Amino acid sequence: MATDSSLTSELTPERSAKHPEEVSIIDASLRTPLVVLIGSALVWLLIASVLGVVSAWKLHTPAFLDACEFVTYGRVQPAQTNAFIFGWGFNAAFAVSLWLMARLSRGALPGSGVLLLGAVFWNLGVTLGIGGIILGFSTSLEWLEMPGFATPLLLVAYALIGSWSLVVFRAGRSHQIYASQWYLIAALFCFPWIYSVAQVMLVFSPVRGTVQSIIHAWFSSNLFLLWFASIGLAIIYYFLPKLLVKPVSNYYLASLSFWWLVIFGSWAGGARLLGGPVPAWVQTVGTAASFMLVVPLVILGMNHYGTLAGRWSVVKENLSLRFIAFGIVALSLVLVAWVVGAIHGVAQIIQFTHVTTAQIQLGLYGFFSMVVFGALYYIVPRMLDTAWANAPLTTVHFWASALGVVVLVGSLAIGGVEQGLRLADGSIAFAAVTKATLPYLFAATIGFVILAIGQLAFVLNFFWTLSRASAPAVRTMKGLLAAQPEAAR
Amino acid sequence: MNRAPLIFLGVFFAFAFSFVGLVLTNQITYGGLSTHVDEGEGKAFPMQPSGLAAQGKRVYQDLGCVTCHTQQVRRAGFGSDMGEKSRAWGERQSVARDYLREERVLLGSMRIGPDLRNLTTRKNPDWDDFSADWLYRYLYDPKLVMTDSRMPRYAFLFETRPIVGEPSPKALKLSGSHGPEAGHEIVPTDRAEALVGYLLSLKDTYAYPETNNVYTPPAPEAGEQKEAGQ
Numbered sequence A: 001m002a003t004d005s006s007l008t009s010e011l012t013p014e015r016s017a018k019h020p021e022e023v024s025i026i027d028a029s030l031r032t033p034l035v036v037l038i039g040s041a042l043v044w045l046l047i048a049s050v051l052g053v054v055s056a057w058k059l060h061t062p063a064f065l066d067a068c069e070f071v072t073y074g075r076v077q078p079a080q081t082n083a084f085i086f087g088w089g090f091n092a093a094f095a096v097s098l099w100l101m102a103r104l105s106r107g108a109l110p111g112s113g114v115l116l117l118g119a120v121f122w123n124l125g126v127t128l129g130i131g132g133i134i135l136g137f138s139t140s141l142e143w144l145e146m147p148g149f150a151t152p153l154l155l156v157a158y159a160l161i162g163s164w165s166l167v168v169f170r171a172g173r174s175h176q177i178y179a180s181q182w183y184l185i186a187a188l189f190c191f192p193w194i195y196s197v198a199q200v201m202l203v204f205s206p207v208r209g210t211v212q213s214i215i216h217a218w219f220s221s222n223l224f225l226l227w228f229a230s231i232g233l234a235i236i237y238y239f240l241p242k243l244l245v246k247p248v249s250n251y252y253l254a255s256l257s258f259w260w261l262v263i264f265g266s267w268a269g270g271a272r273l274l275g276g277p278v279p280a281w282v283q284t285v286g287t288a289a290s291f292m293l294v295v296p297l298v299i300l301g302m303n304h305y306g307t308l309a310g311r312w313s314v315v316k317e318n319l320s321l322r323f324i325a326f327g328i329v330a331l332s333l334v335l336v337a338w339v340v341g342a343i344h345g346v347a348q349i350i351q352f353t354h355v356t357t358a359q360i361q362l363g364l365y366g367f368f369s370m371v372v373f374g375a376l377y378y379i380v381p382r383m384l385d386t387a388w389a390n391a392p393l394t395t396v397h398f399w400a401s402a403l404g405v406v407v408l409v410g411s412l413a414i415g416g417v418e419q420g421l422r423l424a425d426g427s428i429a430f431a432a433v434t435k436a437t438l439p440y441l442f443a444a445t446i447g448f449v450i451l452a453i454g455q456l457a458f459v460l461n462f463f464w465t466l467s468r469a470s471a472p473a474v475r476t477m478k479g480l481l482a483a484q485p486e487a488a489r
Numbered sequence B: 001m002n003r004a005p006l007i008f009l010g011v012f013f014a015f016a017f018s019f020v021g022l023v024l025t026n027q028i029t030y031g032g033l034s035t036h037v038d039e040g041e042g043k044a045f046p047m048q049p050s051g052l053a054a055q056g057k058r059v060y061q062d063l064g065c066v067t068c069h070t071q072q073v074r075r076a077g078f079g080s081d082m083g084e085k086s087r088a089w090g091e092r093q094s095v096a097r098d099y100l101r102e103e104r105v106l107l108g109s110m111r112i113g114p115d116l117r118n119l120t121t122r123k124n125p126d127w128d129d130f131s132a133d134w135l136y137r138y139l140y141d142p143k144l145v146m147t148d149s150r151m152p153r154y155a156f157l158f159e160t161r162p163i164v165g166e167p168s169p170k171a172l173k174l175s176g177s178h179g180p181e182a183g184h185e186i187v188p189t190d191r192a193e194a195l196v197g198y199l200l201s202l203k204d205t206y207a208y209p210e211t212n213n214v215y216t217p218p219a220p221e222a223g224e225q226k227e228a229g230q
Helices: A002-011 A020-060 A073-105 A113-135 A151-171 A179-204 A211-244 A251-265 A268-273 A280-292 A294-308 A312-317 A319-341 A344-350 A354-384 A391-424 A430-488 B004-030 B051-062 B132-140 B190-201 B219-229
Strands: B036-038 B043-045 B158-162 B184-188
Touching: A020 A073, A020 A113, A020 A354, A020 A430, A073 A113, A073 A151, A073 A179, A073 A211, A073 A354, A113 A151, A151 A179, A179 A211, A179 A251, A179 B004, A211 A251, A211 A268, A211 A294, A211 A319, A211 A354, A211 B004, A251 A280, A251 A294, A251 B004, A268 A280, A268 A319, A280 A294, A280 A319, A280 B004, A294 A319, A312 A319, A319 A344, A319 A354, A319 A391, A344 A391, A354 A391, A354 A430, A391 A430, B051 B190, B132 B158, B132 B190, B184 B190
Parallel strands: none
Antiparallel strands: B036 B043, B158 B184
């Protein structure tokens, strides 16, 4: 990042900002909680990467580690997803959204004790939850597999962490509310609502029959569209104009797409249940709401690509922007896939195939994670007040992540369509369908391996940078400790 | 201008709208769906699962079977779950009432393996039918009974033990290199028995009033389907 950071700093408006000292006070107030949140996010990212390779490997080579109950596919795969979503995704989202909120509201964090407690609780909850899945306490509800003894802890932790975004927002001196903040506020409210409803109505006191499936679909589509996508969009709206030093084009439309996404996106879950044993109107409304996503798709495209237009040379040279631009393209593709996948004729083919996984990976890895990586490459050096420790590792991280996502999503999407077409033909034996997908599943494993290499580079680089940044502080601390006895004498 | 209250309220009402519309409305309209009492048979359908099947469902959940197997039969003409020239995964489509007795509804979202909703009503191409014996052998090592199966082995649900006295009637009938060493036998554990009990309980064959008038696509569309399939 050595070369890139100089470029970034030239482009960063804050160097000539109106309140430079304020910016450094804000960053300093966030240092400790952000290091804890990002550090734990990265540990989970590494765990999820390893579990990803293991579970992908098992899919084409079922004999791999099949003697051990704890790593059977039905446990490793949910453990991987939960580590990725709740371990990596949420910790990273907490860190980035807190930083964005503080910067945009121009408010420093008044104290970090409660926040740190929240971070500890959250990670404890995720550890318990994933341990529970591995040991056989899974609820078997996709994305909600963590057993009931772990999830209340997560809600408490969320309250402790999430409320600080509001504290910073209220304490801030800025009275203008920017697009990023709308999305952050939406995400902030969305998660506790959908998660507590899902926990109560599905796990603790389950409702009867397939109402459960509707609530489940409502939860998972909102978790993506209104939590992950909101956080990702908040990042994009903040960094795109900042790093390109130009306003967001067609910004006046941004509020329309925000409200459209919040109002109609929250209904889009029904499309996941097409053909299922739920009332037909739920499926139809789901399809209609999914089609409504065309509006935010177009407006977000105008905002993002319009801003990027003519500045692609800057994107090429700026590391953060490269990640974010990749995420922008992935987001467009995810939304297109969502709309197309809600068409009956398409849904009956791609439903229940690897295309579903491809969409999830494109959304969570290609869009959300890439955008967060971009944000972290900007935030971490400012927070630690030092440049990234190693430039080649950042290059490895970008190319491995980009290539990994393309290989993983591409192979699963193509393999999934093949699988769906064969499944739809009743004359092809099931085993033949599975056999046809094997080359694609093998390619997906390669994708996971590439991704794991990239994430390893990123994690190493972060902790290396962290150790370099904390080295002077540690020395001062040791000096003080050494000096103390003498002073006491 | 401070628009914060507007945003807070707007977001709140948007979520409330979808929560009331999708979650509460469905809970109110059919969350109280009742069983169908058949006067002729003197039974209420769906039937209460047996204790063994209920235990087996726990095993199904803790092993994460839902990661690869769905439990829903889509209507004829939507995919190839049922109807003519289909996979015949059920005699009829799954309806909401089928899941009434289930504490946790596991429709599933992936078909890495086949649908299991009506496992026992299906014709098994490699065996006479889906018997307990077949399922035990399949779980122990899928390749024993279906050479091109891609399911992992669930041998950890079985126990190899020395034969004391009479051999157990439950012991797997394995031959040659697959079998246990001399003087030993391979028997299913309680969990395997429960799981197999659960799998054998999976059948939605009862015709409810609502299953008798489901929409079936008109003939021309079915013709198009065939063309698309080829």
